[in-house]
Amino acid sequence: MRDLLLLVIISGLVPVILLHPWTGILTWFWIGLMNPHRLTWGFMFSAPVAQVVALVALAGLLLAKDRRPFPVTRETIMLIVFAMYVTMTTSVAWVPDLAWMQWQDFMKILLMTAVTPLLIYGERRIVLLILVMAFSIGFYGLKGGLFAIATGGNYMVWGPPRSFIRGNTNLGMAMIMVLPLLLISARMMTRKWVDFGWGIVNRWHKWIGLAMYGVFWTTAIAILATHSRGALLGLLAVAPFIFLKMKRKLTLVVLALAAVTVVGLTVPDRLMSRWQTIETYQEDRSAMQRIQAWGVNWNIAVENPATGAGFVMAAMPDEVWISYANWVEPWANTARAAHSIYFQLLGHHGFGGLAVYLLLVGFTFLTLNRIRRRARKETGQIWLAEYAWALQVGLIGYLAAGAFLDVAYFNLLYAFVALAVIMRRELEEAPRASEQAAGISAGDAVRATAPGGPRFPDFVPRPASVESRRGEA
Structure with a gap:
């Protein structure tokens, strides 16, 4: 039944995507993040669902009249540079067949990342994309x-x-990355920062918001229940930011103390014993194997600083991999993944690839910070400022947890990059609060944002009505 239900859903979405290609972006992220086909047991389990949706969305893009120009920003430039760089390293990869296979998968992610700003713009589409991303993992x-x-x-x-x-x-x-998004989504819905124009949502927005808060709290519990030491460290990295953002802090502290002292709530023994291995990592084979793998990737990067060994370098012969190890034990004598985005990039693409990647992430973080500081004050777009904060905190969680996990090519990260570009455009093109106070019509204020308007991030000229009013004054 699951297979048939998913087939019906995807089939029904195909004509919708052709008519409204921006819905194809939402569908692609839903499939890529939630992986609903992996929850089936029959023919849909291995079906190329994401590829089908992507092809339909690209076909719709060619026919779409409401697409925006490709935004030339420092983030999109770094995406192009990164794509070119990994193509270069793949051409000299040590395991060429497997490397080109991963290169193809990664290029698909970068392609859809580049297409997203062409079709996603405006308050409604942006927020819907964020909700799809957050609740696909939620x-x-x-x-x-x-x-x-x-x-x-x-x-x-x-x-x-x-x-x-x-x-x-x-x-x-992944849950750490969307946890701040879930919090802001719940707050957005209960306070009705965004009007979707749907009657049922407007009538039940508070109840929907409360349900979203429930997803936020269960996701926080689920992060701990993964028993992952890396996830724990990632959660500890984002928890202070989330706590400072939350309302009724004193109530939360009192409830937490009551749960421990009155109810007697404690961490399960199995979970606590797992976390305690962080302190005794020298005695934990898994931890020591990671440290060995980090050394291998570092040594390969030192020997090949511009190219590394290419994608899927852990598939090289064991004896070659071990030759770069700083030490070998009987239980650590085979090739393995880096288990760190930083060492993964060093081993795959050398110091050059890591530098490009960190510039991409750094530019994204700075852009989100700019949006967070300016949106509420300059345009009154509370939702834009709050979601920029959530994406920033999600990036912090990614960088912290990613220190112990090889997830440099996770599509959710590149969705964050696309959203930073889109949200900056939204900020730059939105009418200023001062202009709204002066009585400028919404139509005049957003005229420059039409599909045939100026190319972002070039300056957005003032509407003619503004200039004429200033001339009359």
């Missing part, structure tokens, strides 16, 4: 959190099989 937060509560947290929470988030640490990191 689905597993709700499911995993309820499972952890029912079982006392004694069992690991895993993602769907044969997906990017199948591992407990991978899923934990």
Whole structure:
């Protein structure tokens, strides 16, 4: 039944995507992040669902009249540079066949990242994309959190099989990235910062917001229930920012103390013993194997600073991989993944590839910071400022948890990059609060944002009505 239901849903979405290609972007991220086909047991499990949706969306893009020009920003420039760089390193990869296969998969992600700003713009589309991203992962937060509560947290929470988030640490990191988005989405809905124009949402927005708060809290529980040490460190990195953002802090502290002292709530023994291995990592084979892998990737980058060894370097012969190791033990004598985005990039693409990647992430963070500081004050767009904050905190969680996980090519990160570009455009093209106070019509204020308007990020000229009024004055 699941297979048939998913087939009906995808089939029904195809004509919608052709008529409204921007819905194809939402569908692609839903499939790429939630992996609904991996929750089936029949013919849809291995179906190329994401590729079909992407092709339909690209076909619709060619016919679309409401697409925007490609935004030339420092983020998009770095995306292009990164694509060119990894193509160069793949051409000299040590495991060429597998490297080109991963290169193809990564190029698909970068292509859809580049297409997203062409079709996603305006308050409604941007917020819907964020909601799709947040709750595609939040689905597993709700499911995993309820499972952890029912079982006392004694069992690991895993993602769907044969997906990017199948591992407990991978899923934990993904949930950390969307946790701030879930919080802001719940607050947005309860306070009605955005009007979707849907009657049922307007009538039930507070109840929907409360349900979103429930997903936020169960996701926080599910992160802990992954039993992942990397996810724990990532959660600790974002928790202070989330706590400072939350309302009724004193109430939360009192409830937490009551849960521990009155109810007697404690961390499950199995979970605590897992976390305690952080202190005794020298005695933990898994931790020591990671440290060995970090050394291998570092040594390869030192020897090949511009190219590294290319994608999927862990598939090289064991004896070659071990030759770059700083030490070898009987239980650590085979090739393995880097288990760190930083060492992964060093091993795959050398110091040059890591530098380009960090510039991309750094520019994205700075752009989000600019939006967060300016949106509320200059344009009155509370939702824009709040979501920029959420994306920033999500990036912090990614960078922290990613230090222990090789997820440099996770599509959610590149969705964050696309959103930073889109949201900056939204900020630059929105009418200023001072202009709104002066009585400028909404039509005049947004005229420059029409599909045939100026190319972002070039300056947006003032509407003619503004200039004429100043002339009359």
